[in-house]
Amino acid sequence: MxxxxxxxxxxxxxxxxxxxxxxxxELLNYKGCGMSVLEISHRSDTFTSIIEDAEKxxxxxxxxxxDYTVLFLQGGASFQFAMIPxxxxxxxxxxxxxxxxxxxxxxxxxxxxxxxxxxxxxSSEDKNFSYIPKDINFTRDAVYVHITSNNTIKxxxxxxxxxTGGVPIVSDMSSDILSRKIPVEKFGLIxxxxxxxxxxxxxxxVIIRKDLLELCADDLPTMLxxxxxxxxxxxxxTPPCFAIYVVQLVLKWxxxxxxxxxxxxxxxRQKAKILxxxxxxxxxxxxxxxxxxxxxxxxxxxxxxxxLEAQFIEEAAANGLAGLKGHRSVGGCRASxxxxxxxxxVQTLVDFMDSFAKKHR
Amino acid sequence: MxxxxxxxxxxxxxxxxxxxxxxxxELLNYKGCGMSVLEISHRSDTFTSIIEDAEKxxxxxxxxxxDYTVLFLQGGASFQFAMIPxxxxxxxxxxxxxxxxxxxxxxxxxxxxxxxxxxxxxSSEDKNFSYIPKDINFTRDAVYVHITSNNTIKxxxxxxxxxTGGVPIVSDMSSDILSRKIPVEKFGLIxxxxxxxxxxxxxxxVIIRKDLLELCADDLPTMLxxxxxxxxxxxxxTPPCFAIYVVQLVLKWxxxxxxxxxxxxxxxRQKAKILxxxxxxxxxxxxxxxxxxxxxxxxxxxxxxxxLEAQFIEEAAANGLAGLKGHRSVGGCRASxxxxxxxxxVQTLVDFMDSFAKKHR
Numbered sequence: 001m002x003x004x005x006x007x008x009x010x011x012x013x014x015x016x017x018x019x020x021x022x023x024x025x026e027l028l029n030y031k032g033c034g035m036s037v038l039e040i041s042h043r044s045d046t047f048t049s050i051i052e053d054a055e056k057x058x059x060x061x062x063x064x065x066x067d068y069t070v071l072f073l074q075g076g077a078s079f080q081f082a083m084i085p086x087x088x089x090x091x092x093x094x095x096x097x098x099x100x101x102x103x104x105x106x107x108x109x110x111x112x113x114x115x116x117x118x119x120x121x122x123s124s125e126d127k128n129f130s131y132i133p134k135d136i137n138f139t140r141d142a143v144y145v146h147i148t149s150n151n152t153i154k155x156x157x158x159x160x161x162x163x164t165g166g167v168p169i170v171s172d173m174s175s176d177i178l179s180r181k182i183p184v185e186k187f188g189l190i191x192x193x194x195x196x197x198x199x200x201x202x203x204x205x206v207i208i209r210k211d212l213l214e215l216c217a218d219d220l221p222t223m224l225x226x227x228x229x230x231x232x233x234x235x236x237x238t239p240p241c242f243a244i245y246v247v248q249l250v251l252k253w254x255x256x257x258x259x260x261x262x263x264x265x266x267x268x269r270q271k272a273k274i275l276x277x278x279x280x281x282x283x284x285x286x287x288x289x290x291x292x293x294x295x296x297x298x299x300x301x302x303x304x305x306x307x308l309e310a311q312f313i314e315e316a317a318a319n320g321l322a323g324l325k326g327h328r329s330v331g332g333c334r335a336s337x338x339x340x341x342x343x344x345x346v347q348t349l350v351d352f353m354d355s356f357a358k359k360h361r
Numbered sequence: 362m363x364x365x366x367x368x369x370x371x372x373x374x375x376x377x378x379x380x381x382x383x384x385x386x387e388l389l390n391y392k393g394c395g396m397s398v399l400e401i402s403h404r405s406d407t408f409t410s411i412i413e414d415a416e417k418x419x420x421x422x423x424x425x426x427x428d429y430t431v432l433f434l435q436g437g438a439s440f441q442f443a444m445i446p447x448x449x450x451x452x453x454x455x456x457x458x459x460x461x462x463x464x465x466x467x468x469x470x471x472x473x474x475x476x477x478x479x480x481x482x483x484s485s486e487d488k489n490f491s492y493i494p495k496d497i498n499f500t501r502d503a504v505y506v507h508i509t510s511n512n513t514i515k516x517x518x519x520x521x522x523x524x525t526g527g528v529p530i531v532s533d534m535s536s537d538i539l540s541r542k543i544p545v546e547k548f549g550l551i552x553x554x555x556x557x558x559x560x561x562x563x564x565x566x567v568i569i570r571k572d573l574l575e576l577c578a579d580d581l582p583t584m585l586x587x588x589x590x591x592x593x594x595x596x597x598x599t600p601p602c603f604a605i606y607v608v609q610l611v612l613k614w615x616x617x618x619x620x621x622x623x624x625x626x627x628x629x630r631q632k633a634k635i636l637x638x639x640x641x642x643x644x645x646x647x648x649x650x651x652x653x654x655x656x657x658x659x660x661x662x663x664x665x666x667x668x669l670e671a672q673f674i675e676e677a678a679a680n681g682l683a684g685l686k687g688h689r690s691v692g693g694c695r696a697s698x699x700x701x702x703x704x705x706x707v708q709t710l711v712d713f714m715d716s717f718a719k720k721h722r
Contacts, residue, residue, distance in 0.1 A: 240563030
């Protein structure tokens with residue numbers, strides 16, 4: 001078996017090696033129950049322990065109190081783009097959306113397809129989504145304000161969350177959930193596809209404030225209603241059991257091995273700092289996001305020419321550094337450095353970048 | 362590590378041991394790519410090979426020609442209950458539904474919630490869903506006829522598919538897909554949650570005839586349209602990669618190790634026969650489904666008293682025979698004997714049942 005590489009994929013992304021080893025170890029017989037975790041019933045005590053432990057750990061790690069309901073759904077963030085306005089917006093009600101890139105744009109489109117009153121109160125499209133808008137005029141009686149907390153493609157991130165005058169924020173946190181402490185009380189709904197910071201593709205975490213849940217539409221198809229899953233603790237029908245199991249292991253690792261969100265935030269800040277420091281000190285690399293809007297999760301950068309970028313990505317891969325190609329819609333390079341990517345892995349990348357620049361300058 | 366048990370769970374259900382061993386073997390480094398299959402990009406060549414191979418094998422195993430599109434979706438069969446009428450029924454169009462139990466009832470409800478014209482042309486509710494209706498008058502110009510090919514809870518199965526006068530059949534085949542040869546040409550859409558005969562929970566296979574796909578609604582939210590996934594080969598957004606990978610391995614096992622659908626059907630018929638023969642030759646056990654409607658996948662039966670049933674389930678479990686409890690809505694006992702359950706596993710159950718009956722008669 002060849003060596004494992006250092007994985008800078010944007011998602012599905014690197015998982016903690018101890019988590020993968022634990023999955024492997026117990027794959028044929030989960031905790032002595034005589035079956036694989038892939039074969040157990042979602043109604044069994046064994047699976048109940050898994051999903052309940054995952055929820056408890058997520059609550060502790062994020063500081064969620066009983067005002068919030070935690071759901072494990074399917075369909076990815078893309079499905080939430082449709083489900084959120086379908087459930088939360090009624091009649092003529094308005095929701096504010098801030099457009100910071102591809103994913104925000106898609107979220108806006110899915111609300112509009114349903115004929116909802118979408119108010120795009122800010123956009124950074126004028127500068128190719130390279131920054132996070134400031135000084136936004138929110139609609140006073142909006143049902144919610146939708147943002148994308150971290151933009152994987154453009155490499156931007158909300159450093160602080162806006163003051164919406166009490167309107168609950170609904171945020172796509174697919175690519176930065178649990179990477180830093182957040183002021184939970186500002187949020188009405190947080191959603192995240194698992195495949196970046198939480199686990200594998202195939203499960204979506206939705207955290208919804210109970211007062212918003214109560215406002216949800218009742219006349220929708222059963223599988224499109226948040227209430228269906230809230231009432232049945234995510235077990236209305238068969239959930240994606242294995243993906244939830246891996247999420248549980250990742251949360252256990254974050255809590256017990258890393259030491260929680262404050263600790264991982266400290267590491268994430270160091271990881272981002274050494275990468276951006278190299279980029280800023282170089283006349284070879286150029287960051288694409290404005291400095292005050294830079295993402296700690298997805299570091300996007302360019303080299304002097306597309307030819308050098310192609311060579312960089314290829315040589316990096318040959319040196320065991322995988323997944324550094326920018327999104328096909330923007331080109332360039334991108335290092336995705338989620339929770340499971342260690343500081344030393346990022347240091348290895350920085351060293352490689354430094355020596356590549358010296359060779360080609 | 363304790364021994365693996367024989368798993369008669371109704372779903373999620375037993376997987377072939379060689380499949381589990383292959384997953385375990387390559388979990389840290391998939392085919393030498395340096396990453397776990399849980400960590401690879403859904404846009405990578407590696408994953409493309411997996412999903413394309415899964416589709417090719419499914420096409421060969423089921424005898425699907427180019428008239429059909431194969432999709433890998435999320436949300437389970439329950440999500441299809443809503444998605445099917447949403448996509449296929451327009452305006453005043455009518456669809457026929459046949460009610461053979463819990464899952465059919467839910468499918469009917471989800472079409473009705475959307476205000477669609479549902480015509481329930483037959484039902485076996487009069488006899489507690491213990492049989493499959495015959496001599497049905499179908500609506501001549503119906504868009505489709507919806508059936509549940511196998512009823513996991515009631516233990517019934519369509520032995521032959523009805524003559525609908527050319528109206529395409531839409532079938533929930535979650536619990537019997539690939540268990541036997543079917544006349545594909547009768548079907549307009551086949552759907553199946555993977556967690557019984559195909560793989561783990563978390564992916565749903567949808568097979569749709571292209572002429573029906575063309576008739577699908579265009580004005581729906583993107584993630585609710587079949588066309589979205591057809592145009593992007595199931596990769597509009599991140600699919601449930603791991604679940605698709607396991608499906609690929611299960612299909613490879615069925616094709617290469619078992620020898621295909623005809624072969625597995627022969628084994629499935631033997632498995633069902635030895636179980637039903639024991640039940641029929643006994644005055645201790647009593648089958649709940651009418652003989653001509655019996656399922657080859659879920660064998661439901663009662664013992665003389667609920668106390669004996671509880672004791673039977675407990676003693677069986679103590680003897681390494683797990684998952685024999687009937688569905689909580691009906692009670693009694695049920696042995697789910699999907700493709701991954703071997704003839705010798707069923708023989709072990711038959712032997713246990715025989716000796717239990719002798720002890721308690």
